[in-house]
Amino acid sequence: MDWNDLRFFLTVARTQSLTKTAAALRVSQSTVARRISALEGSLKTRLFIHHQTGYFLTDAGQDVLHYAEEVEGKIMALESHISGTDMRPAGKVRLATAMTLASHLIIPALPRFNARYPDIVLEVITGINTVSMSRHDADIALRLVRPEQQSLKIRKVGRIDSAVYGSKTYLERHPAPDDFPLQGRGVITWEPAYGHLPSARWLAEHYPNAPSVLVATSLVAQLAAVKAGLGLAVLPEFIAAQESELRIAIPADRVFSEDLWLVTHAELTASARVRAVADFLVEIVAEAGLRSSTC
The missing domain is CATH 3.40.190.290 (D-Maltodextrin-Binding Protein; domain 2)
Known part of the structure; x- marks a missing residue:
């Protein structure tokens, strides 16, 4: 599993929109769709239901969200710790x-x-x-x-x-x-x-x-x-x-x-x-x- 795919997953889960995710991550909407599809393919399960009002998590998606946020927190904590060692x-x-x-x-x-x-x-x-x-x-x-x-x-x-x-x-x-x-x-x-x-x-x-x-x-x-x-x-x-x-x-x-x-x-x-x-x-x-x- 690619961490970058989890980044796309988390942003879609929070914005409920491919368009907003594309703007937030500065990529095309097709790139977002491709990343989500790749993640669903690697996990062999559907993570989102596409409704006319937005993208909503399935039950499996809710489970993935929990673990993805834990991974995100640990990565950000590592980044903060490394940058925090700078004394300037x-x-x-x-x-x-x-x-x-x-x-x-x-x-x-x-x-x-x-x-x-x-x-x-x-x-x-x-x-x-x-x-x-x-x-x-x-x-x-x-x-x-x-x-x-x-x-x-x-x-x-x-x-x-x-x-x-x-x-x-x-x-x-x-x-x-x-x-x-x-x-x-x-x-x-x-x-x-x-x-x-x-x-x-x-x-x-x-x-x-x-x-x-x-x-x-x-x-x-x-x-x-x-x-x-x-x-x-x-x-x-x-x-x-x-x-x-x-x-x-x-x-x-x-x-x-x-x-x-x-x-x-x-x-x-x-x-x-x-x-x-x-x-x-x-x-x-x-x-x-x-x-x-x-x-």
């Missing part, structure tokens, strides 16, 4: 994080990072729901949820406090008593598919009957709505602090906080490039006032 802070580093952290914390600080480490190319991946550290999709991650994998090096580097905010104008136009801070005020809420998010859960638990003036699917949209004077929203303090027109309606000690975790591969601890990125992330987290007393 140079090369590409893949950083996985939330869009919020990328936009409001990391990217604004990158000019300073680039000046300090001109030979490091940072690749920021914000689609963290599809990023697997165990598959080595990223070299390092800054996350709000602590991973469970034992093979990863995990370090708590800070804490993000959230509070309820409104624009200065909105709060002045809609005064409310301190004991009932949402009285006569509307809130920007999350679309039900995002109900698992801490801010959505907090609102549902503490103010289930608060009138929604806007339903959004991103923090960027919620922030824009608050700035526009539409209503109140739960926002991270470090982001709201960057907006001079925002005011606190409910302070953080009455809302919630989230721990911030730095995640790396154990075999990359000797890598100068990964260590440089990790140290820089810890630095900017501290500068943003997000460091907790237990870091």
Whole structure:
């Protein structure tokens, strides 16, 4: 069996498309089809069912997927280990994080990072729901949820406090008593598919009957709505602090906080490039006032 055939198999399994696989691997669609056919021939079994909506794994394909991902992980771990022995802070580093952290914390600080480490190319991946550290999709991650994998090096580097905010104008136009801070005020809420998010859960638990003036699917949209004077929203303090027109309606000690975790591969601890990125992330987290007393 050719490892390259497994690469094609994994990409088709993940994209469910020959066209997307061809684009991702920079080959022709016929090459993808030929590789899949070769793999099915060597295994003497059908791995995919071709439907008009895409390519879907058969039961045999699901079994192959499990083993293929194990092989992929071991190969990537070997590649990371070998590249991690280079003590020069140079090369590409893949950083996985939330869009919020990328936009409001990391990217604004990158000019300073680039000046300090001109030979490091940072690749920021914000689609963290599809990023697997165990598959080595990223070299390092800054996350709000602590991973469970034992093979990863995990370090708590800070804490993000959230509070309820409104624009200065909105709060002045809609005064409310301190004991009932949402009285006569509307809130920007999350679309039900995002109900698992801490801010959505907090609102549902503490103010289930608060009138929604806007339903959004991103923090960027919620922030824009608050700035526009539409209503109140739960926002991270470090982001709201960057907006001079925002005011606190409910302070953080009455809302919630989230721990911030730095995640790396154990075999990359000797890598100068990964260590440089990790140290820089810890630095900017501290500068943003997000460091907790237990870091």
